[in-house]
Ligand SMILES: Cc1cc2nc3c(=O)[nH]c(=O)nc-3n(C[C@H](O)[C@H](O)[C@H](O)COP(=O)(O)O)c2cc1C
């Protein structure tokens with residue numbers, strides 16, 4: 001690639017990716033729910049944040065290293081759980097984790113991964129967590145937890161903002177279906193078949209979610225999961241102080257402030273606006289991660305300043321994966337981390353520990 005076209009920011013990868021996938025796949029990745037207000041608001045909310053740089057501090061060396069649950073990470077930027085990476089690259093999640101490993105970054109693998117948990121683990125160079133949806137069939141969940149632990153996955157992230165799948169108009173209009181050869185290979189085929197039979201009219205994605213996610217689930221059920229693993233458990237999809245507090249009370253180990261990238265409840269609060277109340281509610285007892293709309297090193301910095309322990313990116317790494325496979329993923333992570341370093345230099349904060357609330361204008 002000539003230097004003229006070399007991607008200089010994450011959104012440059014969006015333009016590159018567009019040429020590599022079909023229209024329905026593009027819409028599945030790019031789209032949100034409803035009128036896509038929350039999708040737009042996630043990024044717009046960062047536009048309005050203003051930073052308060054400090055002068056005359058020693059920023060000769062910038063250090064972006066951190067750790068989560070004792071696992072060292074080269075960067076506080078990790079990969080959010082996303083279904084079906086093979087939609088974007090033939091190697092799917094195997095390419096993704098190879099790319100993340102080269103950047104020593106965290107990957108949260110999705111329960112609807114299109115490669116086996118074991119193949120993904122063999123290719124990984126960095127830490128892996130596994131995201132779960134709470135399927136009605138707990139036996140299927142149990143098997144997944146056991147397999148993940150045996151393969152070296154270090155934590156579980158339970159996504160709780162999807163008791164129904166958001167109204168994704170683009171997918172409905174496209175009649176989105178998974179292409180031949182792309183499947184949720186880790187989940188019992190019976191669970192998937194059941195779903196397809198029950199909901200032929202919906203988009204394929206909405207269909208399997210409707211029948212396989214447990215809508216009756218409540219806080220009391222978390223004890224079941226807690227008893228099944230000694231690994232850290234994080235809840236993804238927390239947007240309020242009330243739920244952050246309940247998470248802390250129910251013995252989980254972390255939360256991910258997320259609105260699912262604007263793909264679930266439209267008009268849900270932008271995540272960066274929800275972060276502070278969640279951070280205050282857990283009062284330093286557990287790490288708080290955030291995702292949604294993070295496109296710039298300054299966005300990462302803002303999230304860290306408002307109390308996030310780490311951030312996850314979704315669509316940007318998918319753009320990298322589509323455009324350049326494992327190397328594209330690595331480059332997206334490097335670009336984002338180098339923007340963060342640049343921001344830290346100009347903000348006068350040489351380490352992540354130096355970044356605090358005073359860095360962002362209230
Ligand atoms: C194509 C796609 C598939 C996704 N699949 C899942 C999933 O299976 N499980 C999950 O918890 N979140 C899923 N998400 C949401 C991401 O984990 C994350 O919350 C979101 O993408 C972050 O916003 P961003 O894309 O603006 O960075 C998906 C997102 C996208 C774009």
Ligand SMILES: CC(C)CC(=O)C(=O)O
Pocket residue numbers: 083112162165205209260263
């Ligand atoms: C298979 C879907 C439920 C994956 C998902 O969470 C999403 O598309 O946002």
